[in-house]
Amino acid sequence: MAKAAPATNQRSGSQAKRKKASSSAKASSSTPKQERKTVDPTKLAWSTVHLPSEAQSGGAGVTESDFFDSLNWDDDDFMGLQEIDDVDVLQETRDDGSRTITFRASERKLKSKQQQPAVAPSAKKETESAAATKSKPKKQSKKGPIEEVASDVEPDSAIDAIESADVTAATQDDLEADSDACETAVDVTLPAPGDAVDSDIDFDDDHLAEAFRNAHQLDLQDDQDDQAEFDDKLLPSWSHLPLHSDLKRALLHKGFNQPTEIQNRSIPFALGLEQAAASSDDSEDDNIAAASTAAGNPRRKRDVVGVSQTGSGKTLAYGLPILNYLFENAENAIASSSRRTAADDVPPPLGALILCPTRELALQVSSHLTDLVRASCIVDDSTEITHKKLLRRPQIAVVCGGMSEQKQRRLLDGRSRQGDRNSGVDIIVATPGRLWEMTRLDDRLAARIKQTRFLVLDEADRMVEVGHFAEMEHILNLVNRSEARRPSEGKDGQQQGSGSDEDDEAEIETHGVKPSSSMQTFIFSATLSKALQVNLKRRKKLKQFTKKRHLKRQDNATTLDELMDRVDFRDAAPAVIDLTPGQGLPEGLMETKIECVGKDKDLYLYYFLLRYPGRTLVFVNSIDGIRRLTPLLAQLNVVCYPIHSQLQQKQRLKNLDRFRAFNRTAKTNNCVLLATDVAARGLDIPSVEHVVHYQLPRSADTYVHRSGRTARAGSTGVALALIEPKEKQLWSKLCRAMSRKTDIATFPISFSTLSLLRDRVELALAIDKQTHSANKQQHDDNWLAKLAEEADLALSDDDDVDPDAPKSRRGGRKVEEAKLNEMKSRLSTMLARPITMKGLSHRYLTAGGLQGSAWVDDMVRSQNHGEILGVENTDARTELQSRQQAEQPSRKKQKTEKGAKAAKVAAVSADTAKTVAATAAASAAAETMSNKTKKNKKKQHQRQKIKPYQKKE
Numbered sequence: 001m002a003k004a005a006p007a008t009n010q011r012s013g014s015q016a017k018r019k020k021a022s023s024s025a026k027a028s029s030s031t032p033k034q035e036r037k038t039v040d041p042t043k044l045a046w047s048t049v050h051l052p053s054e055a056q057s058g059g060a061g062v063t064e065s066d067f068f069d070s071l072n073w074d075d076d077d078f079m080g081l082q083e084i085d086d087v088d089v090l091q092e093t094r095d096d097g098s099r100t101i102t103f104r105a106s107e108r109k110l111k112s113k114q115q116q117p118a119v120a121p122s123a124k125k126e127t128e129s130a131a132a133t134k135s136k137p138k139k140q141s142k143k144g145p146i147e148e149v150a151s152d153v154e155p156d157s158a159i160d161a162i163e164s165a166d167v168t169a170a171t172q173d174d175l176e177a178d179s180d181a182c183e184t185a186v187d188v189t190l191p192a193p194g195d196a197v198d199s200d201i202d203f204d205d206d207h208l209a210e211a212f213r214n215a216h217q218l219d220l221q222d223d224q225d226d227q228a229e230f231d232d233k234l235l236p237s238w239s240h241l242p243l244h245s246d247l248k249r250a251l252l253h254k255g256f257n258q259p260t261e262i263q264n265r266s267i268p269f270a271l272g273l274e275q276a277a278a279s280s281d282d283s284e285d286d287n288i289a290a291a292s293t294a295a296g297n298p299r300r301k302r303d304v305v306g307v308s309q310t311g312s313g314k315t316l317a318y319g320l321p322i323l324n325y326l327f328e329n330a331e332n333a334i335a336s337s338s339r340r341t342a343a344d345d346v347p348p349p350l351g352a353l354i355l356c357p358t359r360e361l362a363l364q365v366s367s368h369l370t371d372l373v374r375a376s377c378i379v380d381d382s383t384e385i386t387h388k389k390l391l392r393r394p395q396i397a398v399v400c401g402g403m404s405e406q407k408q409r410r411l412l413d414g415r416s417r418q419g420d421r422n423s424g425v426d427i428i429v430a431t432p433g434r435l436w437e438m439t440r441l442d443d444r445l446a447a448r449i450k451q452t453r454f455l456v457l458d459e460a461d462r463m464v465e466v467g468h469f470a471e472m473e474h475i476l477n478l479v480n481r482s483e484a485r486r487p488s489e490g491k492d493g494q495q496q497g498s499g500s501d502e503d504d505e506a507e508i509e510t511h512g513v514k515p516s517s518s519m520q521t522f523i524f525s526a527t528l529s530k531a532l533q534v535n536l537k538r539r540k541k542l543k544q545f546t547k548k549r550h551l552k553r554q555d556n557a558t559t560l561d562e563l564m565d566r567v568d569f570r571d572a573a574p575a576v577i578d579l580t581p582g583q584g585l586p587e588g589l590m591e592t593k594i595e596c597v598g599k600d601k602d603l604y605l606y607y608f609l610l611r612y613p614g615r616t617l618v619f620v621n622s623i624d625g626i627r628r629l630t631p632l633l634a635q636l637n638v639v640c641y642p643i644h645s646q647l648q649q650k651q652r653l654k655n656l657d658r659f660r661a662f663n664r665t666a667k668t669n670n671c672v673l674l675a676t677d678v679a680a681r682g683l684d685i686p687s688v689e690h691v692v693h694y695q696l697p698r699s700a701d702t703y704v705h706r707s708g709r710t711a712r713a714g715s716t717g718v719a720l721a722l723i724e725p726k727e728k729q730l731w732s733k734l735c736r737a738m739s740r741k742t743d744i745a746t747f748p749i750s751f752s753t754l755s756l757l758r759d760r761v762e763l764a765l766a767i768d769k770q771t772h773s774a775n776k777q778q779h780d781d782n783w784l785a786k787l788a789e790e791a792d793l794a795l796s797d798d799d800d801v802d803p804d805a806p807k808s809r810r811g812g813r814k815v816e817e818a819k820l821n822e823m824k825s826r827l828s829t830m831l832a833r834p835i836t837m838k839g840l841s842h843r844y845l846t847a848g849g850l851q852g853s854a855w856v857d858d859m860v861r862s863q864n865h866g867e868i869l870g871v872e873n874t875d876a877r878t879e880l881q882s883r884q885q886a887e888q889p890s891r892k893k894q895k896t897e898k899g900a901k902a903a904k905v906a907a908v909s910a911d912t913a914k915t916v917a918a919t920a921a922a923s924a925a926a927e928t929m930s931n932k933t934k935k936n937k938k939k940q941h942q943r944q945k946i947k948p949y950q951k952k953e
């Protein structure tokens with residue numbers, strides 16, 4: 001990292017600048033001048049400037065847009081900056097105008113003075129006892145200024161507080177002493193310098209945990225007050241899961257009083273509490289479990305494939321086992337500490353790598369987990385989260401496109417910990433594209449990923465879609481044991497596989513580390529087919545995964561086959577938990593449809609939004625569709641935020657945040673997020689009441705995921721599909737794919753209200769068209785004006801830009817503008833007046849017979865619709881339910897009538913059948929009779945014929 005421009009107490013960012021003058025002054029006064037001497041600035045002990053801890057995680061209490069704002073996109077702050085305080089910078093100007101800069105500091109500011117002495121093996125015992133004695137002062141220092149920083153409050157205040165700590169020289173000394181104490185304590189458990197450490201050896205769980213406990217003895221002691229056992233009575237539903245006390249505290253704090261079903265079923269496998277796979281073939285799994293137990297590994301932690309409906313808490317189903325492991329073992333800290341002495345280059349293993357298909361989902365997962373980590377720091381509501389405490393917690397970073405790569409690299413370094421300054425973050429949540437981009441240029445990162453303890457594929461089915469994430473393959477190869485062996489086998493002349501260019505690119509140097517054999521893999525989605533289980537069983541028969549087999553299978557493999565082929569499960573039979581006997585849709589969801597002609601979709605959409613206000617997510621298939629609908633809805637006074645892949649990342653997140661933050665008021669009671677399928681998966685936005693499929697998705701899983709943005713976590717919601725005639729075939733295919741036997745209910749429409757809205761929508765469409773053509777005209781004019789300017793020609797304002805244009809067109813723009821303004825004012829007048837149902841009068845509120853009185857009654861009871869007078873204010877779900885209930889008796893009646901009719905028809909047909917049978921019998925008899933007669937007659941005739949001959953004879 002490059003050094004900062006010389007300055008005292010240098011920080012970039014606005015907060016740092018604010019503090020600069022005062023800190024400099026204080027620093028100068030705290031150390032007497034005579035102790036200082038001129039020093040070489042390169043010998044000074046600069047320290048790296050880190051981002052504020054909140055911004056690093058983008059986590060709880062910080063919205064995504066705040067997170068991005070805190071990164072200060074415009075000027076690349078924190079980039080390579082290093083800082084030091086208590087140093088005088090003297091600038092002198094010479095006679096010839098040149099300048100010299102001198103650094104003056106006390107000796108203890110020099111690097112060598114701050115370096116800790118290496119611990120000789122012979123001194124090990126002494127150091128241990130020293131460490132033990134040093135633990136006491138360290139405990140006292142718990143009330144030090146940095147600890148008192150409440151890092152869950154505004155990032156500004158956190159930085160200010162840290163800076164105020166920086167400027168007090170005495171305090172700084174104390175902190176350094178603390179840090180030394182901690183590092184000494186860490187070193188006593190390290191292998192002796194001469195001991196060889198085989199970097200290819202995998203640290204097993206016990207080894208890591210033991211090493212961690214020794215290394216962080218002081219930290220643990222420091223934490224003792226907060227480590228009080230959690231009283232399981234507070235969360236009885238979680239008591240069967242042996243999660244870390246702090247995690248349980250966090251769950252309690254978040255109000256997650258009981259695990260969701262997927263959490264309840266999958267966490268025991270992930271923690272190694274249950275051994276038999278939750279699949280149908282129990283006997284086989286029992287054998288595996290028995291074999292495992294016999295092998296002396298009674299609590300084998302299982303790989304888990306979890307399938308459950310949208311909004312059912314899958315993030316914590318994999319997140320809790322990961323956090324639990326990191327809370328209990330802090331794998332990274334010790335692994336890096338252990339290896340640092342013997343093999344300095346070997347990067348520490350990563351705690352977990354979580355791969356998500358979209359940037360928004362990656363940020364959300366990170367935020368979800370960070371939220372829990374932060375909540376785990378709260379002992380009770382009155383205690384603030386201390387900065388120091390947060391430093392000891394697992395650190396989470398997001399790696400995804402749309403953000404500066406350099407900044408993300410720095411985020412991966414994590415906040416420096418007392419015990420281990422270079423451990424890096426524990427959990428990386430990433431989209432495959434950006435992660436691979438960074439990994440192929442960063443051996444250290446590649447090595448960390450290779451040794452990751454957990455691998456998670458969230459929304460796994462989407463991630464392995466063919467041609468979707470080519471980079472996924474490379475990342476999965478990093479953790480694949482067979483793939484990892486391939487290059488070394490090549491050296492011996494036995495290389496397998498195709499050896500294509502792409503593969504060569506994937507082979508990156510990883511410090512000689514091997515993929516971890518204890519890696520646990522979690523695969524979660526709402527739409528993994530049940531066929532997955534079959535494939536899992538088949539896969540067990542494969543002795544070893546090879547590139548050749550992989551290629552062979554790829555030809556006709558389904559998405560799930562590909563998934564199983566690509567992921568190198570360490571578990572011979574991952575536990576499969578499939579909780580989607582239905583279609584992966586939540587129970588609280590009501591699906592409905594409106595069939596209409598294509599050009600009326602805008603009208604029906606507006607009707608639905610106006611009639612049932614709230615938070616609605618409208619999905620369209622193309623970005624063009626969003627570009628057309630956004631201004632249209634805006635013209636109709638519907639608050640609407642677009643989100644699609646061509647929008648800048650910052651804007652995407654801002655729009656999401658605005659939609660999330662929407663609060664119903666009397667003025668704006670409607671808010672729409674207009675999205676393509678980038679928002680279809682995983683996004684957890686609270687209280688989305690409706691999802692509208694403005695256009696039908698092309699696949700059933702997309703339909704399921706889109707619809708699943710509502711009715712989350714046990715709540716209710718409505719999913720409406722607008723179906724035009726040409727989409728009917730697609731709809732039937734979707735229904736078939738979702739194994740639907742009956743079609744969903746049609747949404748009840750009040751056609752009288754609909755017709756009253758038609759004028760508004762048509763006028764808004766006309767305005768949109770007019771605006772579009774005016775913009776185009778403006779664009780052409782600008783272009784002409786620019787050309788004229790370049791050619792040094794004057795264009796008169798009075799003349800039309802085109803001199804050859806007919807006179808009628810001259811000034812046509814003004815006419816068009818006037819027309820546009822007139823239309824706009826007409827529309828705003830229309831929108832200002834509430835829609836009044838037929839039979840109601842604005843003038844005579846209480847007149848108008850029964851209907852009018854009911855309306856007034858509703859108004860008095862505040863039950864009337866705000867924008868449509870004469871209509872009760874109900875929600876879409878209630879409306880749909882009451883329509884269905886109303887239809888049920890008539891359906892029963894219809895059924896009974898149908899039954900009666902059918903019986904009648906049957907009776908009649910029975911009668912007819914009898915008659916027909918009788919007639920048939922009669923005619924058959926008659927026929928037989930006539931045939932007999934005919935035969936007799938013939939015989940007689942023949943006899944008569946013969947007789948004469950006989951007579952003749």
Ligand SMILES: Nc1ncnc2c1ncn2[C@@H]1O[C@H](COP(=O)(O)OP(=O)(O)OP(=O)(O)O)[C@@H](O)[C@H]1O
Nearest residue numbers: 256258259260310311312313314315526682684713
């Ligand atoms: N045990 C719990 N109790 C109550 N709420 C929970 C619990 N676990 C998770 N939640 C909440 O449920 C909501 C949905 O969780 P999550 O996003 O993990 O669902 P999901 O199954 O991953 O959905 P999707 O399939 O759409 O990605 C979140 O707001 C989360 O905070």
